[in-house]
Amino acid sequence: xxxxxxxxxxxxxxxxxxxxxxxxxxxxxxxxxxxxxxxxxxxxxxxxxxxxxxxxxxxxxxxxxxxxxxxxxxxxxxxxxxxxxxxxxxxxxxxxxxxxxxxxxxxxxxxxxxxxxxxxxxxxxxxxxxxxxxxxxxxxxxxxxxxxxxxxxxxxxxxx
Amino acid sequence: xxxxxxxxxxxxxxxxxxxxxxxxxxxxxxxxxxxxxxxxxxxxxxxxxxxxxxxxxxxxxxxxxxxxxxxxxxxxxxxxxxxxxxxxxxxxxxxxxxxxxxxxxxxxxxxxxxxxxxxxxxxxxx
Amino acid sequence: xxxxxxxxxxxxxxxxxxxxxxxxxxxxxxxxxxxxxxxxxxxxxxxxxxxxxxxxxxxxxxxxxxxxxxxxxxxxxxxxxxxxxxxxxxxxxxxxxxxxxxxxxxxxxxxxxxxxxxxxxxxxxxxxxxxxxxxxxxxxxxxxxxxxxxxxxxxxxxxxxxxxxxxxxxxxxxxxxxxxxxxxxxxxxxxxxxxxxxxxxxxxxxxxxxxxxxxxxxxxxxxxxxxxxxxxxxxxxxxxxxxxxxxxxxxxxxxxxxxxxxxxxxxxxxxxxxxxxxxxxxxxxxxxxxxxxxxxxxxxxxxxxxxxxxxxxxxxxxxxxxxxxxxxxxxxxxxxxxxxxxxxxxxxxxxxx
Numbered sequence: 001x002x003x004x005x006x007x008x009x010x011x012x013x014x015x016x017x018x019x020x021x022x023x024x025x026x027x028x029x030x031x032x033x034x035x036x037x038x039x040x041x042x043x044x045x046x047x048x049x050x051x052x053x054x055x056x057x058x059x060x061x062x063x064x065x066x067x068x069x070x071x072x073x074x075x076x077x078x079x080x081x082x083x084x085x086x087x088x089x090x091x092x093x094x095x096x097x098x099x100x101x102x103x104x105x106x107x108x109x110x111x112x113x114x115x116x117x118x119x120x121x122x123x124x125x126x127x128x129x130x131x132x133x134x135x136x137x138x139x140x141x142x143x144x145x146x147x148x149x150x151x152x153x154x155x156x157x158x159x160x
Numbered sequence: 161x162x163x164x165x166x167x168x169x170x171x172x173x174x175x176x177x178x179x180x181x182x183x184x185x186x187x188x189x190x191x192x193x194x195x196x197x198x199x200x201x202x203x204x205x206x207x208x209x210x211x212x213x214x215x216x217x218x219x220x221x222x223x224x225x226x227x228x229x230x231x232x233x234x235x236x237x238x239x240x241x242x243x244x245x246x247x248x249x250x251x252x253x254x255x256x257x258x259x260x261x262x263x264x265x266x267x268x269x270x271x272x273x274x275x276x277x278x279x280x281x282x283x284x285x286x
Numbered sequence: 287x288x289x290x291x292x293x294x295x296x297x298x299x300x301x302x303x304x305x306x307x308x309x310x311x312x313x314x315x316x317x318x319x320x321x322x323x324x325x326x327x328x329x330x331x332x333x334x335x336x337x338x339x340x341x342x343x344x345x346x347x348x349x350x351x352x353x354x355x356x357x358x359x360x361x362x363x364x365x366x367x368x369x370x371x372x373x374x375x376x377x378x379x380x381x382x383x384x385x386x387x388x389x390x391x392x393x394x395x396x397x398x399x400x401x402x403x404x405x406x407x408x409x410x411x412x413x414x415x416x417x418x419x420x421x422x423x424x425x426x427x428x429x430x431x432x433x434x435x436x437x438x439x440x441x442x443x444x445x446x447x448x449x450x451x452x453x454x455x456x457x458x459x460x461x462x463x464x465x466x467x468x469x470x471x472x473x474x475x476x477x478x479x480x481x482x483x484x485x486x487x488x489x490x491x492x493x494x495x496x497x498x499x500x501x502x503x504x505x506x507x508x509x510x511x512x513x514x515x516x517x518x519x520x521x522x523x524x525x526x527x528x529x530x531x532x533x534x535x536x537x538x539x540x541x542x543x544x545x546x547x548x549x550x551x552x553x554x555x556x557x558x559x560x561x562x563x564x565x566x567x568x569x570x571x572x573x574x575x576x577x578x579x580x581x582x583x584x585x586x587x588x589x590x591x592x593x594x595x596x597x598x599x600x601x602x603x604x605x606x607x608x609x610x611x612x613x614x615x616x617x618x619x620x621x622x623x624x625x626x627x628x629x630x631x632x633x634x635x636x637x638x639x
Contacts, residue, residue, distance in 0.1 A: 006299020012168040013303025016175025017310030023179045024314050041333040044203050045437055048337070051209035052440040055378055059442060062626045063489035063619055088440055091633055093418040094425070098438075107243055109235040114242055134209070135243050137217040137236065150217070150232050152239040167300075171307050178311060185318065203337065212377070223484075261483060284483035 042159070043132050046100065050134035050157045053088045058136060069153070073106070073119075073140040082120035089157070099160040101125075108142065108151040117142060119153070123160055131158035210244045211270050211277050218250045222266045222283045227252045246272035253280060261286060332435025335411060336638040340437040342404050343370050343415070344634055345377040348384070354495055356387040358586040368394075368403045370417075372444055372487050379488040379629065380443045383496055383585060385417060389424040396426055411638050419443040419632025427637075434639035441634050446499060446582070447491045447627035449473060449617045453504035460508055461610040462517045469603070472614040473500050475596040479618050480625070491617070491625045493590040498617075498625070500598060503578040508611040517610055526576035527608035529559055532566045535597040536589055542599075543589060554587040556580075573603075 057069040066074075072081035081104070090098040101123020105116050135154045142151065217236070221227050227250065240248045253265030262285045270277040346369030348355045355365045368388055370380040387393060394400060397412065405411055414427030420443075451459065451473070461467035475493045482490065491498055506514040510522040533542035546554065547566040557564055560575040579600070590596055602609050617625050 006297050006303075009168050009171075009297075009299040009303040010306070011303075012171050013306040016171050017306050019175050020178050020182070020310050020314045023182045024317055040201055040204060044337065045333075047204065047209075048340075049438055049440060051213075052378060055212075056440050056442055056631055059379070059488065059629060061629050063485055063624070088631060091440075092438065092635065093423055093633055094416050094635060107239055109238050114238065136213050137239070139217075139220070150235045150239065152243040154243055168303070171303060174311075175307065178314065182314065182318075286484045 043130060046157050046159070047132045047134060049089060049100075050132065050155060051136070053085060054134060054136040054153065054155065056088065057084070058138065069136075069138055070140045073138060073142065073151075073153075076143040078118075078120045082122050085120070085155070086122045099123075100157055101160055102155050102157050104153065104155040106138075106142065106151050106153050108145075108149055110145070123158075126160060129159040131156050133157075205274055207244070207246070207272055207275055210246060210272070211275075214240065214244075214246075214248055214270055215268055215279070215281070218266060218268050219281060219283055221250075222252075222264055222281075223285065227266065244272065246270055258284075332411075332433075332638050333437070334435070335405060335407075336413075336435040336437040336636045339404050339413070339415070339638065340439050340634065340636045342367060343636070344380070344439040344441055345369075345371060347371045347373050354381075354384070356381070356384045356586075357495065362393065362399075365403060368400070376486070376488045378439070378441045380417075380441050380632070380634075381496065382443055382445055385424065385443065389417075389426055391426070394426075396428070400426070405638070413639070414637045415635070417441075417632060417634045419630045420445075430637050431639055434637045436635070436637050438636075439634045441632050442488070442629040443632045444488060444496075445628045445630055446497050447625050448499045448501055449615070449625055450623050451500075451502045451615055452623065453502070453507040455622070457516075459611055459613040459615070460515065460517050461519055461612050464519070466612050467519070467610045468612050469601065469609070471502075471600045471602070471611045473598040473600075474614055474616040475590065475598070476616055476618075477590060477592050477594050477596075479616060481592055482619060485619055488629065489619070489627065491627055493585070493588065493596060494592070495585045496627075497582055497584050500581045500583075501578065502580075502600075505575065505577055505579070505609075505611075508609050509576070510608055510610055515610060519610055522607060524608045526574050528571075528603045529568055529573035529575060529579060530601045530603040531568075532557065532581065533599050533601070534588060535599060537595050538597070543596075545587070554584055556582045 054069070057072075058067045060067045068084070069081075071077075072084070082102075085102060085104070086100075089100050089102065092098055101121075103121040103123075104119040106119050107114055107116050109115070133154055133156045135152050138151050138153050139148060140151065141148050218227075221229070221232065226232055233250075237248060240246050247270075249267075249269040251267045253267055255265075256263045264283045264285055266281050266283060268277075268279045268281055346367065348365070348369035348371075349367040350360060350364060351374070353359060355368065370384045370388060371377055372379050372381045394403075397410070400413070400415075401410065404415075405413060412428045414425065414430050416423065416425040416427075418424065419441075453459070459471065475498075477493060480491055480493055505527075507516075509515055509527060510520050510524050512520050512523065531547065533547065534545060535541075536543050545566070550563070550565050555566065557566060557568075558578075558580040559568060559573055560577055560579075562572070564572045581598070583598075588596055597614075602611070619625060
């Protein structure tokens, strides 16, 4: 005495249930993996410390004196600058030092065109971590160029 | 003639509504994940350090009376455009004698498409 | 003929469909609370809070700023924000007196006093703030766990400046004519000279807010001794003399500023006569010296303001028979030995969890 009316009811109920379950499955199963690098937090930390180090190096130690950065540029002391920058940017007194690598270049204008002068690099190019660029205006005399000019020191930073 | 069976409509509609509700919640979940992203992107986007850098440089020009030097100005504007992606400008303002110092006003302008910064800075010269 | 069914009896088929639907609905609803498990926002927040705290400490002078919060005249309840920079125009240049007050556990206790003043908000974060420069490492806060938000800033710390009178290189304070030597020597701290607006606040000495060392060295050159003093007035053979007192005068007043001249008080000043510590009125032979006097005055205890002239007067007993010093040194940023505070690079690390 099983009736076969109302089969549509059952099928409709089952379909409705299946729709809900499949939707729930899609929602739960979709890969919403949130990684720290997606949040750009480490970029922000790197950028801030890069600008900080450039500012610290570009502040004269005494009234009327030249800043450290101007000193390195005017004397073309690329190894000295590289070592000092890497030391300042990685120093972490409370625990192990950081592992930030850098590559610096100075951009200047010559006769209307922009030229670039490499100014030191340190570290390995692993390609694993994102890199950011910080820049600061400096004034000085580059090797081989006569007068004092306004230049832009650009440093690319990344973690090893 | 077939009678279209209109029963069961409620069940399907309720099922459909619940699915829509879950999809809506899924969209909210999607936006939640971006909270940390927008915090640091907000910090990265506002060019606090670039504005400070340009301001320090222009004030050092003023201290050494190089505000009118057109070579410095052209170089700085070209480098700022290519290196920092910003248009900058500066002009010399009024000079007043106050006591034994001279107060010089310098107008500083910065615009990188997202942030615009204008200031009239006062600098004291001996 | 269709009759409206009023008996309220459900057919089995309907019941079966409806039951399946309800069971599925219950399962889905029970899954809903689990949707948000993967997106707890508190851990994302730590880095942002650490960054904000780093900015408040390294780029902000604090509130109140004028007079600045580390002065003894400012009460702790009025301090709304602890920032460490020298002034608003000098971000990343930190003041050493603000640093020592910030890390003074008698003034501020971890965590409550700091939570309201640098880490704002309702959530009670734990934190650890460490600042190291030169040989100093200062730290406050708890032990750092596995997961934490972090920011590091590289800063410059403005150290205590020195006002130096190095006798051999300062012949202008050595009496060479009759009647010049008076047994007194004055160091002037003129606010109008020292608060020079043309000098960057990072290179200035602010007598209202910063301590300074006043060092007189090589005193042998000023003694009344034919052996050490090239002056024609030197006729004796004294090898040492007695510092009778040091007094502070404000704006050329007739009498000295009220101060604890007889009491040793490390908070207000430190005086070293030939290396041994004593009061501003050294009793008896404690004031005898032959080489150097070092005096440090802590800010806030002298009534300096933006227009005052504070004279630090050294009185030597024995008049001209022992020492031929005279004159007035005005501390300034020009000249042969300018007042120049040293800027020392340091690292500020903030961890929040």
